[in-house]
Amino acid sequence: MEEKVKATVDRIEEGLAVVYSDVDERVYYVPVEGTPGLREGVKVTLTLIDGAVSGVEVMEGETIAAKERLARLMQKLLKRFKEQEKPEDQEEEDGTAD
Known part of the structure; x- marks a missing residue:
């Protein structure tokens, strides 16, 4: 079969x-x-x-598409991480962090 x-x-x-x-x-x-x-x-x-x-x-086309999807996902994750880091950095500068 x-x-x-x-x-x-x-x-x-x-x-x-x-x-x-x-x-x-x-x-x-x-x-x-x-x-x-x-x-x-x-x-x-x-x-x-x-x-x-x-x-x-x-399947070269699928391989390239998968790599592009992974790259976009990594960019989104980095952007989210940087956005989450900003408020913490401001608290440390203001002296309001624990």
């Missing part, structure tokens, strides 16, 4: 890519040799036949 699974490359170890399923967190080991573009953080679609990896398709 053939199945398609979306996954993310977590790391490369000894010529194998350690790949985590985006759906159910299953782990797959994929040979790096013969699969151009396979590197840490890349989104892939695995083709499984009877549970074994038979094909890998690198």
Whole structure:
């Protein structure tokens, strides 16, 4: 039985890519040799036949989009952190801090 699974490359170890399923967190080991573009953080679609990896398709567009979403999220978090820091800094200057 053939199945398609979306996954993310977590790391490369000894010529194998350690790949985590985006759906159910299953782990797959994929040979790096013969699969151009396979590197840490890349989104892939695995083709499984009877549970074994038979094909890998690198999803470069999804990888770039995921990196852009992560960058936007980090910018929002930094902005919130800086906004929360401002009132505390003012209290210290006014001498009203504990």
